[in-house]
Amino acid sequence: MCGRYAVTLPPDTYREFYGYPEQPNFPPRxxxxxTQPVPIVIEDKxxxxxxxxxWGFLPSWVKDPKDFPxxxxxxxxxLQTKPTFKAALKRRxxxxxxxxxxxxxxxxxxxxxxxxRPRNRGPMPLAGLWETYADPxxxxxxxxxxxxxxxxxxxSAVHDRMPVILSxxxxxxxxxxxxxxxxxxxxxRPCPEDWLDVVPVSSRVNKVxxxxxxxxxxLSAPEAKPVEQTKRKAAKPRSTDEDEQGKxx
Numbered sequence: 001m002c003g004r005y006a007v008t009l010p011p012d013t014y015r016e017f018y019g020y021p022e023q024p025n026f027p028p029r030x031x032x033x034x035t036q037p038v039p040i041v042i043e044d045k046x047x048x049x050x051x052x053x054x055w056g057f058l059p060s061w062v063k064d065p066k067d068f069p070x071x072x073x074x075x076x077x078x079l080q081t082k083p084t085f086k087a088a089l090k091r092r093x094x095x096x097x098x099x100x101x102x103x104x105x106x107x108x109x110x111x112x113x114x115x116x117r118p119r120n121r122g123p124m125p126l127a128g129l130w131e132t133y134a135d136p137x138x139x140x141x142x143x144x145x146x147x148x149x150x151x152x153x154x155x156s157a158v159h160d161r162m163p164v165i166l167s168x169x170x171x172x173x174x175x176x177x178x179x180x181x182x183x184x185x186x187x188x189r190p191c192p193e194d195w196l197d198v199v200p201v202s203s204r205v206n207k208v209x210x211x212x213x214x215x216x217x218x219l220s221a222p223e224a225k226p227v228e229q230t231k232r233k234a235a236k237p238r239s240t241d242e243d244e245q246g247k248x249x
């Protein structure tokens with residue numbers, strides 16, 4: 001899964017790469033966490049646009065968000081079958097602005113964090129789904145989740161899942177929702193192994209408040225430290241399925 005990521009390149013770099021007209025001025029984020037506002041790219045009638053959404057997908061049919069799990073990832077294998085994602089897969093695909101993400105390698109009861117980023121140090125287009133949720137009082141919130149797939153060979157030593165990372169040539173096909181019959185599932189796959197660098201980083205990244213360049217400094221060897229899990233009060237038992245992930249890692 002993908003539970004933390006980074007958006008550190010200048011806003012103009014993303015604007016030029018994706019071709020949206022908006023000129024947002026946002027600070028670098030080295031440790032983006034679930035439920036926080038995050039930038040995405042969408043396409044509407046052939047034109048691309050920048051949006052800020054909550055990282056945590058809410059389908060429009062949910063009656064009470066308090067009774068719905070925190071959905072930060074959408075498992076690629078279930079996009080076409082789960083009611084949570086079926087409509088968004090056809091009509092509301094997006095790309096998360098990112099240039100790296102974090103994953104944790106298990107060492108018994110401990111976990112060691114790793115930073116995964118493109119070898120070219122450019123934007124990393126993470127495939128996503130978005131949805132506008134309207135509550136009973138008429139309030140609206142835009143939400144999104146990152147699509148995941150099996151890990152490629154580079155990442156498999158750390159974790160068995162990874163985000164779907166699109167090639168520049170596939171960005172247009174993923175964002176274009178005008179033809180609901182288009183076969184976009186062909187894009188839901190691990191990226192080539194030579195696209196990525198994987199380096200161990202400090203367990204400082206485990207804490208949300210550590211949002212600074214230091215969390216990305218490479219270590220000479222993995223640091224295995226106990227990871228504190230974030231507990232969430234639940235109105236009903238939570239599924240351990242990745243699509244209903246209520247924990248940060």
